[in-house]
Each structure stands twice: as structure tokens, then as C-alpha cells.
Amino acid sequence: MTLENIIKCCEGLTPTENQLVQYILQNKEQVQNLSIQSLAERTFASKSAIHRLCKKLGLNGFNELKVKVAQDLVEDHKTRTQIDVNFPFTAHDTQRTIAEKLLKLYEASITDTYHSIDMEDLKKCVTLLHDADIIDIYTQAHNLNVAENFQDKMRSIGRSVNCPKSTYEQRCIATASKKNHVAVILSYSGRASFVLPIVEILGKKQIETILIGRLGNSMMQKHIKHHLYISDKEDLRNRISQFSSHIAMQYILDVIFSCIFKQDYQMNIDYIQEVMGLIDDRDINEEK
Structure with a gap:
């Protein structure tokens, strides 16, 4: 870091x-x-x-x-x-230039996120998630995409992950949480309206909670014990889209999944091979 x-x-x-x-x-x-x-x-x-x-x-x-x-x-x-993460291209750029600039933006955002990772904190979070019977992910809007991608990866190795979408469903899941649950909150700013009510419920239930968001977000640090940080270069509103925060959040969740997978590497490989035929119903004839 x-x-x-x-x-x-x-x-x-x-x-x-x-x-x-x-x-x-x-x-x-x-x-x-x-x-x-x-x-x-x-x-x-x-x-x-x-x-x-x-x-x-x-x-x-x-x-x-x-x-x-x-x-x-x-x-x-x-x-x-590097590229301006908020306005990475202009109205006059060619399609090739836009493709090149987004490539540089993704590389820069991932590199910055890598440098934001405290490896001891990562180790603690991975251990919590690996040992949990059920993982509950709380997020909204565009972060639902990366949350569901993580959910899909974890399910592929037989792990139970909830990703409630509505505010009502989130509060129901949080209220029903037990000691064998670990909660993950995805919020770039930490200021989304859903965060504080969920944090308060999880706190009362004494659920281990991990917040993943940008560096410099101190609003929730006193309420949540575990934090992992991503690149903080993106403006909250003055931008074209969430190019940087999206790829950064995807990267950190992929790192977490990979570290969890590594804990039981051969067992997970065996599980994937065992269930693939039951899950994947595509008619695929691989030609040698």
C-alpha cells in the first residue's frame, strides 16, 4: 500500500x-x-x-x-x-482510441486497487469468508452485477451465497442472520442509503461484516470491523460512468474468490468436475 x-x-x-x-x-x-x-x-x-x-x-x-x-x-x-477515470474519452476520439483509453483505465484502476490492499486485512477477510457457512452480500445498483458474479463463482464450488436485491429482502436476510453467516457490504462511497440500516441490524445480531469501498471512506469505519479498499480516483457524480469503480470492485472480489478457492484447491477442482455435467446442459462437442 x-x-x-x-x-x-x-x-x-x-x-x-x-x-x-x-x-x-x-x-x-x-x-x-x-x-x-x-x-x-x-x-x-x-x-x-x-x-x-x-x-x-x-x-x-x-x-x-x-x-x-x-x-x-x-x-x-x-x-x-494515465487516463482521466471520470472522462476517459472525448467526443472527437476514434473507436480505436476509446478502446485503447479504456484498456489503460482498467489497468490503472486494477493497479491502484492492488496497491490499496492491506494483505493482513485480506487474509483475515478470506479466512472469515472461507469458514462461513453462508455469505450474505448487501449492495445496490450497478454493484449488483459484480456481486452476482461473485455469487455465481462461489456457487460453482458448492458455497452458499445470498445476494438480496430489494431493501425489504436485504433487511429480512440481515434480521435472520445467524453466527454462521458473514456479511459483505459493497459500496464505493459508503454513503448509500441502504448501508447504515443494514449495518445497524448486523451489529445488533453480532454478525461479522466486511465493507468493500474506496479509500478515505471513514464514515463506516467505527461501525464495521473489517475493511477492504479499492481505487478511490473516481468522482461520485462528475463522470461519464462507473468505469473505474466497477472494474476495481470486480478485481477485489475475484481476488477474494481466488484466495478462498486456493484454501481447498484440489477439493474445489474435484467438485467442479463432479457437478459440471449436472449444471451445464449445453450440447458441446469438442473437436480435437
Whole structure:
């Protein structure tokens, strides 16, 4: 995860620490060449304050902070040459150009989402979902497409996944949840109207819940224990469509499915081969 993304996920920073991170993010070129003493002097902070900030960010001291700054500079350079995720093409672009630009947009969104994944958090979420008897996915609108795709993949290995569509059905499923359920909420902004009522029901039922959404979404962090983040470059309204958030959400769910599959790899392969003839009724004659 890049330093900028780590900072977005970090809560409880003091005014001094906020001042430090703002200086670091705005002066990355200079910071990568500064000593801790020089940074302290430029930000009017103590060296101990810098060490405390590093600890809060999960870094092993100032040297690792500088390594993260250098990595951010590399990512910043890539970003400057990338496509505008909100308006990736113009009225004057050819069809070939549009195809090329969307290819670059998808690559950039997936790469940014990869860098947003905390591998320890991913491991915890995968374990929860792998061990659950039933997975309930709560989402709305265009995210239903990726949710149902994940549901289909999980069903292909014999796993039970609910994907209620209506608000009424969602609340019924949440209310009936038991300890063997794990809930997954898909919301890019975390602000969709369905989220809070569902979170409150799941909280009362003490259901393990995972929120998947953009970085920097702190509204639900106090209510939900487990979070996985996707690229946050897309504007909530000022855009052509949800090109970036859609492919990012698809990617993270595919990663989750693949990690779950890997836990019982051979058993899942055997299951697919065993039931394929019962599920797939197509008349397919493969020619050698």
C-alpha cells in the first residue's frame, strides 16, 4: 500500500501529525532527501513526534517512511501519464482510441486497487469468508452485477451465497442472520442509503461484516470491523460512468474468490468436475 493510501486509512492523528503528513505529501521530492532533523525543523515538530507518526502508520522508523515516499513518487509519475477515470474519452476520439483509453483505465484502476490492499486485512477477510457457512452480500445498483458474479463463482464450488436485491429482502436476510453467516457490504462511497440500516441490524445480531469501498471512506469505519479498499480516483457524480469503480470492485472480489478457492484447491477442482455435467446442459462437442 502506498504511503498516501496508508495515511487515508489512519485515524486519530493529532494536529501535529496532520501537519506532518500534509507537509510530507506536498513535498515528497524534498522529503526523500531530508534527515529526520531537517524534517523536524521544517515542520516545527520534534523528532519524537515524527517517530510516533511512523509508528501510527505501521512503519519501522523514518527510513521506511522515506522508502514509502520514494515509492509514492514512482506511482505519482505513472498517474500523471494515465487516463482521466471520470472522462476517459472525448467526443472527437476514434473507436480505436476509446478502446485503447479504456484498456489503460482498467489497468490503472486494477493497479491502484492492488496497491490499496492491506494483505493482513485480506487474509483475515478470506479466512472469515472461507469458514462461513453462508455469505450474505448487501449492495445496490450497478454493484449488483459484480456481486452476482461473485455469487455465481462461489456457487460453482458448492458455497452458499445470498445476494438480496430489494431493501425489504436485504433487511429480512440481515434480521435472520445467524453466527454462521458473514456479511459483505459493497459500496464505493459508503454513503448509500441502504448501508447504515443494514449495518445497524448486523451489529445488533453480532454478525461479522466486511465493507468493500474506496479509500478515505471513514464514515463506516467505527461501525464495521473489517475493511477492504479499492481505487478511490473516481468522482461520485462528475463522470461519464462507473468505469473505474466497477472494474476495481470486480478485481477485489475475484481476488477474494481466488484466495478462498486456493484454501481447498484440489477439493474445489474435484467438485467442479463432479457437478459440471449436472449444471451445464449445453450440447458441446469438442473437436480435437
